[in-house]
Amino acid sequence: MRELAPDVWQLDGFPANSINVYVIGDVLIDSGSPIDGGRVLKQVRDRALSAHALTHGHFDHYGSSAKVCRELELPLWCGANDVRAVEAGKQIGLGRRTVSGMGARAVPVARALREGDEVAGFTVLDVPGHSPGHVAYWRESDRVLIAGDVMWGFNPFTLRGAIREPYPALSPDAGRNRISARRLASLRPELVAFGHGPPLGDPDAFAAAVAKLP
Numbered sequence: 254m255r256e257l258a259p260d261v262w263q264l265d266g267f268p269a270n271s272i273n274v275y276v277i278g279d280v281l282i283d284s285g286s287p288i289d290g291g292r293v294l295k296q297v298r299d300r301a302l303s304a305h306a307l308t309h310g311h312f313d314h315y316g317s318s319a320k321v322c323r324e325l326e327l328p329l330w331c332g333a334n335d336v337r338a339v340e341a342g343k344q345i346g347l348g349r350r351t352v353s354g355m356g357a358r359a360v361p362v363a364r365a366l367r368e369g370d371e372v373a374g375f376t377v378l379d380v381p382g383h384s385p386g387h388v389a390y391w392r393e394s395d396r397v398l399i400a401g402d403v404m405w406g407f408n409p410f411t412l413r414g415a416i417r418e419p420y421p422a423l424s425p426d427a428g429r430n431r432i433s434a435r436r437l438a439s440l441r442p443e444l445v446a447f448g449h450g451p452p453l454g455d456p457d458a459f460a461a462a463v464a465k466l467p
């Protein structure tokens with residue numbers, strides 16, 4: 254586990270930065286895919302966590318949440334509009350239809366997160382599009398942003414390439430996601446922690462990537 258900023262850690266993964274899991278304060282953010290439970294538990298076992306929160310309800314972000322919540326006895330929190338999917342072990346696709354959760358197990362959600370809520374010193378930002386209940390976590394005091402998949406730090410399928418939007422076909426509302434991306438870029442984050450890709454300490458590079466969106 255690597256400390257990116259005060260009280261913000263990125264868990265080790267393989268390949269590095271491919272599917273990111275973070276700890277902010279005493280809250281675990283995301284849990285990776287259904288095969289990531291072991292590596293997550295191994296790294297957080299000695300930490301006093303109080304909750305597990307999601308950026309969004311996709312299988313590569315809550316895939317091991319059932320296991321982690323059960324073993325560590327943590328409540329799960331996620332964006333209000335993703336609660337239905339997470340509690341069903343599904344994802345919400347185009348037209349708000351429920352689609353396969355790709356192996357993610359259903360988990361009861363203890364708290365539906367909304368714009369302005371506070372999580373471990375971060376403010377919840379409602380940034381829908383890639384999923385209906387996608388949230389980001391923003392700490393204005395040092396401009397740290399846990400961005401989830403509003404933008405990808407690289408292409409998670411090739412593990413390379415520039416900062417980009419997620420493939421539009423993977424976002425039930427790609428247009429809305431671009432609005433969310435512009436909102437995040439306007440914050441001028443000093444550090445962006447992506448769902449996929451290495452952490453980025455360059456507000457200009459983030460803004461430039463978002464400015465290229467259609």
Ligand SMILES: [Zn+2]
Pocket residue numbers: 311313314402448449
């Ligand atoms: Zn993802």
